[in-house]
Amino acid sequence: MQAQKTMESFKLNAVGKVKKKGNVVQLQISDKYGDALKGLDGYSHVFVLYWFDRNDTPKKRSILQVYPRGNRKNPLTGVFACRAPVRPNLIALSLCKILSVEDDTVRIEKIDALDGSPILDLKPYIPSIDSVRSGVRLPAWLEKR
Amino acid sequence: MQAQKTMESFKLNAVGKVKKKGNVVQLQISDKYGDALKGLDGYSHVFVLYWFDRNDTPKKRSILQVYPRGNRKNPLTGVFACRAPVRPNLIALSLCKILSVEDDTVRIEKIDALDGSPILDLKPYIPSIDSVRSGVRLPAWLEKR
Numbered sequence: 001m002q003a004q005k006t007m008e009s010f011k012l013n014a015v016g017k018v019k020k021k022g023n024v025v026q027l028q029i030s031d032k033y034g035d036a037l038k039g040l041d042g043y044s045h046v047f048v049l050y051w052f053d054r055n056d057t058p059k060k061r062s063i064l065q066v067y068p069r070g071n072r073k074n075p076l077t078g079v080f081a082c083r084a085p086v087r088p089n090l091i092a093l094s095l096c097k098i099l100s101v102e103d104d105t106v107r108i109e110k111i112d113a114l115d116g117s118p119i120l121d122l123k124p125y126i127p128s129i130d131s132v133r134s135g136v137r138l139p140a141w142l143e144k145r
Numbered sequence: 146m147q148a149q150k151t152m153e154s155f156k157l158n159a160v161g162k163v164k165k166k167g168n169v170v171q172l173q174i175s176d177k178y179g180d181a182l183k184g185l186d187g188y189s190h191v192f193v194l195y196w197f198d199r200n201d202t203p204k205k206r207s208i209l210q211v212y213p214r215g216n217r218k219n220p221l222t223g224v225f226a227c228r229a230p231v232r233p234n235l236i237a238l239s240l241c242k243i244l245s246v247e248d249d250t251v252r253i254e255k256i257d258a259l260d261g262s263p264i265l266d267l268k269p270y271i272p273s274i275d276s277v278r279s280g281v282r283l284p285a286w287l288e289k290r
Contacts, residue, residue: 008263010196012155012234029225033233035209038223042284045277046225049236051155064180078183080174080191080267083274088178089157089265091194091236095275118153120234122225126283129228130240131276132190138271139187 014118016104018050018111027106027119034104037122041101045125046108050117052090060086074141081139092117095125159263161249163195163256172251172264179249182267186246190270191253195262197235205231219286226284237262240270 015036016029027048029037040046055061063086068074079087097109106122160181161174172193174182185191200206208231213219224232242254251267 008159010157010159010198010201010235010263012157012236014153014155015233033209033225036223036225036233038210039220039226039284040223042282042287043226044280044282047238049234049238053155056155064178065183075184078181078185080178080181081184081188081269083268083271087266088160088181089194090155091157091266093192093194093238093268095277097277118155120155121232121236123228123238124226124283125277125281126228126287127277127281132240132242132270132272135189136270136272137187137189138269139184142187142271 012051012120014051014120016119018048018113018115018117018119020115025108025111027108027122029104029106029119031104037101037104037106040098040106040122040124043098043124045095045097046106047123047125047130048094048096048108048111048113048119049121049123050092050094050113050119052085052092053118054114055086055090061088061090063087068141091120157196157265159196159265161264163193163258163260163262163264165260170253170256172253172267174249174251174264176249182246182249182251185243185251185267185269188243188269190240190242191251192268192270192275193239193241193253193256193258193264194266194268195237195239195258195264197230197237198263199259200231200235206233206235213286236265
């Protein structure tokens with residue numbers, strides 16, 4: 001139970017890759033991890049956690065504030081207050097509609113990931129814990145779009 | 146742009162810790178990363194990504210299927226088809242209500258994390274991309290609860 005309790009860094013291993021070809025988007029899970037998909041076909045939507053691998057440089061990981069969407073009309077914003085693809089830990093989170101689950105491949109409707117992006121984890125979407133029914137507040141720059 | 150394109154493993158650094166004391170729950174962000182919080186006070190809810198550090202052993206990271214919530218009445222399920230705290234990459238995802246953001250501390254209403262859990266990332270909750278309005282499907286074992 002004490003494992004790595006005082007550690008401050010952790011190792012991620014890719015469990016698969018995002019494959020995009022025309023309109024077809026597939027999450028290709030590595031053989032080794034295929035068994036982890038059992039039962040995913042019971043859900044309509046899944047959170048895909050992947051790695052912004054093209055930005056994995058010390059310089060990009062040190063960026064703490066950005067103008068969201070590269071638009072200088074947006075206020076300078078911390079990366080923990082927007083979804084910029086530069087951040088200390090380059091974890092991306094996308095909610096996707098599942099089309100099918102066959103063997104080690106999950107077909108999804110679409111994803112904003114680049115082709116070849118390493119997949120870190122899949123988490124099924126469960127509205128009771130993953131959504132908010134009322135009282136959501138957003139900053140003005142985001143509401144306007 | 147080619148950085149780590151062929152790499153299959155990635156390094157995470159903790160950016161802070163979950164602190165729980167009685168009913169008070171705080172996300173304590175390290176000095177080094179405090180600037181990344183700028184503008185988070187404009188949102189009502191945030192996804193907290195943290196590390197299931199107590200389970201960071203090769204054995205627990207190799208578990209691919211579980212009986213959800215340890216209940217043998219639930220069907221054997223892949224870890225990518227439930228939210229079990231054992232998975233190849235021990236990333237936890239919790240949607241939390243923000244109470245305040247002051248200096249390097251975010252007070253939140255509650256979180257299922259253990260005290261001291263390392264924080265990996267914060268992502269503001271944006272309903273247009275993070276929620277599904279209709280057509281959500283869940284497996285039978287989850288709908289029954």
